[in-house]
Amino acid sequence: MRRFLRPSCALRAVALAAFAFTLAGCAGAPLLTYDLSAPQDRPARALGLQIVVTQPSAVAPLNTDRIVVRSPTMGLTVLPGAQWSDALPDLLQSRMIQAFENARLLKAVGRPSDRLSSDYNLTSEIRRFEIDAARGEAVVEIAIKFVGDRSGKITAARVFEGRAPSSASNGAEASTALNAALAKVLRELVTWTSRGWR
Numbered sequence: 510m511r512r513f514l515r516p517s518c519a520l521r522a523v524a525l526a527a528f529a530f531t532l533a534g535c536a537g538a539p540l541l542t543y544d545l546s547a548p549q550d551r552p553a554r555a556l557g558l559q560i561v562v563t564q565p566s567a568v569a570p571l572n573t574d575r576i577v578v579r580s581p582t583m584g585l586t587v588l589p590g591a592q593w594s595d596a597l598p599d600l601l602q603s604r605m606i607q608a609f610e611n612a613r614l615l616k617a618v619g620r621p622s623d624r625l626s627s628d629y630n631l632t633s634e635i636r637r638f639e640i641d642a643a644r645g646e647a648v649v650e651i652a653i654k655f656v657g658d659r660s661g662k663i664t665a666a667r668v669f670e671g672r673a674p675s676s677a678s679n680g681a682e683a684s685t686a687l688n689a690a691l692a693k694v695l696r697e698l699v700t701w702t703s704r705g706w707r
Contacts, residue, residue: 540592543576543684545600547607548692552614552703559617561627561658562606565598565651567635572598576684578677581643588640591680597638601651601691605631608695614703629655629664636668638687640677647675647686649694655706665706669694 570577574596575587593600602620609618619625637650654666671693675686701707 538590540590541680542592542594543680544594545604545684545688545691547604547611548696548699549611550696550699551612552700554703555614556703557616558628559625560609560615560629560631560655561619561621561623561625562602562609562631563621563633564602565633565635567598567638571635571638572596576680576687577639578683579639579641579643579648585639588677588680588683591683593684597635601633601635601638604691605633605695605698608699609702612699612703614699627658630658631655637670638691640675640683640686642677645674645676647673647683647690649687649690651694653698655702667701667706669697671697 570585573587574593576591576593578586578588580586595603606618606620609615617625617627621630632654634652635650636652637648639648640646641648649671650668652666652668655664656662657664671690673686673689673693675683677683
């Protein structure tokens with residue numbers, strides 16, 4: 510004996526199937542990829558130091574390649590259809606190294622894998638790297654510490670913050686604003702280092 514769905518059940522089944530198909534289509538849609546850049550500023554003073562830049566630490570929402578948005582209710586989500594070119598901690602490590610290289614400030618700068626005989630290790634924590642939808646701005650906040658390679662003692666520490674106007678309307682606008690906010694942080698970091706952390 511064949512069973513038939515009632516009209517209401519049949520319509521519900523079609524709707525659920527259509528919804529599932531839509532989700533599958535969204536999941537398979539390619540994400541647009543965005544990058545960050547390092548400033549080209551060159552302080553007047555050069556230092557004969559060698560510094561190793563370790564990978565920044567980050568909590569789970571920031572330890573990813575997605576662009577994070579903080580909603581007006583303070584909840585965190587990701588911007589649909591957009592991603593960074595690498596996981597954020599890896600990307601920021603590269604841009605910090607490039608900022609120092611572009612400034613020609615140090616004798617040498619690199620990653621731990623470069624096996625430099627370093628004077629200091631630069632450790633960092635990504636505290637905020639997001640679009641604040643309530644305020645309409647991009648916010649970058651990074652805590653920096655310089656640790657003596659031989660002594661293991663913290664020589665200098667500071668929290669840097671950069672902001673730029675933005676909305677969470679699309680990946681291009683959000684990534685441009687976050688790049689501008691990051692540039693402020695990296696410029697201040699290089700300048701602070703060139704002044705002997707004063």
